Amino acid sequence: MTILPKLFLLQLKKVSECQIYLPNTKEYKNKVQVYNRAIKNFPLAVVEPYNKNDVVALVRLANKYRVRFCVKGGGHNTAGSSVQTGTLVIDMSKFKRIGINPLEKRVIVEAGVLNNELDDACEPYQLALPLGTCNSVGVVGSTLGGGVGFLSRKFGLVIDNVIKFEIVTGQGKLLNVTKENHSDLFWGLRGAGAGHYGVVISIDYKLWKIPQKVYGGTISWSLSAGKKVLTHYFNVMKEADTSTFLYAYAGPSESGQASVSVFGICLQSKEKSKALFDSFLALAKPIEKNIGFRSYYELQSAHYNEGLAIYWKNKFVKGHPIELVDCIVNAMSECPENMGGIMLDPMGGAIKNLTKNETAFIHRENDYILSCTGIYSNDYVPKKIKQWVNKSMQEFGGYCQSTSYQNYEDQEASDHNQYFSHHSARLSKLKKKYDPHNLIYGILSKSK
Ligand SMILES: Cc1cc2nc3c(=O)[nH]c(=O)nc-3n(C[C@H](O)[C@H](O)[C@H](O)COP(=O)(O)OP(=O)(O)OC[C@H]3O[C@@H](n4cnc5c(N)ncnc54)[C@H](O)[C@@H]3O)c2cc1C
Structure with a gap:
């Protein structure tokens, strides 16, 4: 597919509040610009949903018209996987809610929140997640691949602190994914969740108390x-x-x-x-x-x-x-x-x-x-x-x-085994279950 079907765009406007940025506009150029300036990709369009209903409508329409898509959080994937050429970019930057419960040491973080925004919200309570040190990395995007930071040797990877994912699957179903519910997906999202099984709306994490200094x-x-x-x-x-x-x-x-x-x-x-x-x-x-x-x-x-x-x-x-x-x-x-x-x-x-x-x-x-x-x-x-x-x-x-x-992620590598090794077959099976038409772009879909 080199351009979006007109009917897809018309219906998208009818069923959602999404903001749409088409190629050859200044806004589109800004939206497809990612942290790594060497990436020069040309997605079909960038769509910015405002709420989870928008995401459900968007993914269901993408299924109807077989439009391939990728998901953009903080835009720090160095291979440019969140703005892939020939796909529709679902830009999650409007999802900025951070809901902290300091008593229970828990936080719900939406998919557009960046590392420094979460650290700032946690600071008044001396709480933290083992996030990486780059301010502008997306919290959810980095969680989906593992997440290593200063506190990881003490409190584990970021994925080790996930309690629940809220996700719109590749077929457009809104699910709450925990250890008990959809446990296969809970396993896969913790390490291989970036651009594979759906659009993560938010993640519920446990937080850790840290010393004042x-x-x-x-x-x-x-x-x-x-x-x-x-x-x-x-x-x-x-x-x-x-x-x-x-x-x-x-x-x-x-x-x-x-x-x-x-x-x-x-x-x-x-x-x-x-x-x-x-x-x-x-x-x-x-x-x-x-x-x-x-x-x-x-x-x-x-x-x-x-x-x-x-x-x-x-x-x-x-x-x-x-x-x-x-x-x-x-x-x-x-x-x-x-x-x-x-x-x-x-x-x-x-x-x-x-x-x-x-x-x-x-x-x-x-x-x-x-x-x-x-x-x-x-x-x-x-x-x-x-x-x-x-x-x-x-x-x-x-x-x-x-x-x-x-x-x-390596821009030039096309073999998913280097990232997932003997988990690859299980992850591919999971992909077929939650994204049967292989519409979401991630490491597994670009591999040989
Ligand atoms: C300067 C720099 C410093 C870094 N430091 C660290 C570090 O200290 N520790 C560490 O672990 N990593 C670090 N990283 C790597 C970073 O964590 C990953 O690149 C991460 O994937 C970036 O997430 P993002 O949302 O910013 O990027 P994006 O490019 O927006 O997304 C990254 C991937 O996640 C997918 N994705 C994003 N949001 C969603 C969603 N809501 N649902 C489904 N899929 C989604 C995208 O499709 C893409 O495949 C660093 C990267 C850079 C460039």
Whole structure:
């Protein structure tokens, strides 16, 4: 399908309040613009529903006319899956309700809410979900692929804190999905929910009480200290308890020079947490340092530059392979124009409390996500930077698993096994049940 059937549009206007943005308009261009500026997709149109009845009407009409669609939340999927060419985009940005029940430590979050909006709403009660640190990521979108953040080693992935999904399935049925109701879908939505089984309207989560202040921040060194810092990093994370969550990053510093950093939080006492960060400070003189005892919400608002083109590859890592240290430092020293970064997201801790088959998220036995990213301040990533990313990932390959994190979706990969591994067949069966005409665009529908 290259254009929307006229009858579909006419009927949509009759049965719903949806706002429709057609190609060749300024609004359409803004609506299909996503975080990754390298994405240049051309959906059939963008439709903005205002309430769940709109979504039901929209999905039923899409079934009638066999219109393929995708769902857009915060627009941070780096492969552009939420604005896929040839599909109708259902833009959930009008769904902004956050309903907190501080006594029961629960919150209902609608599909257009962003990380910083939920953190802001939770702050007065000192409550939190283990959300990622990028303010403008969609809460629901990131939940559907797992959701890793500063609090994940303590409180699990975001999906581990879901009580209920409200969803309009691929056939247009409004369902409440819990452990007890539609348990097959409850399993699949926790890890493989992005763009597969329906349009999630809202999620009901349990929240966690967090201390008024936590110790954390960022320390950066020049790349020449990289070997010492990363070796210490692996040794620290190998022994760390669930209170410690530290990222390691090799990439350009604020001033643009090649550097290595650790950033994260420690939920232990002030003294113990400070001692942990001090052990890093003792390694070499840092070039930048911003650590202290402060509000968790302040630490959450890490700064991410907007308007960049991104080329992102990732693999999971099991264990704490110290051999990776040299590979990372060498790769970073060869990065063209310092326009790339290599990052380790720690896993472990409470993420391992569930087994890999209890949810669709199959990667729980791993200890890190290793990403290599080309970043360019334009609307494309130059070939030489892409080549650097691919060469680096090849060099890391011996220490990595074959699996990748679905939330860091690879624009070029077309094999769903790398995200879902031996859950793939079960997930495809579930897709046939809840989206029998394969109308919703997600990783499973683009795969070979
Ligand atoms: C700068 C940056 C930092 C990040 N940091 C982290 C991090 O710390 N931790 C982490 O876990 N991830 C992180 N991510 C990854 C992010 O969580 C995923 O890209 C996530 O899918 C983004 O959700 P979104 O709603 O913003 O994106 P979108 O592109 O709008 O959606 C992402 C996917 O979810 C689907 N989807 C969205 N809403 C719905 C819905 N209501 N119903 C059904 N399907 C839906 C879309 O179709 C698409 O496939 C980061 C990404 C970026 C770019």
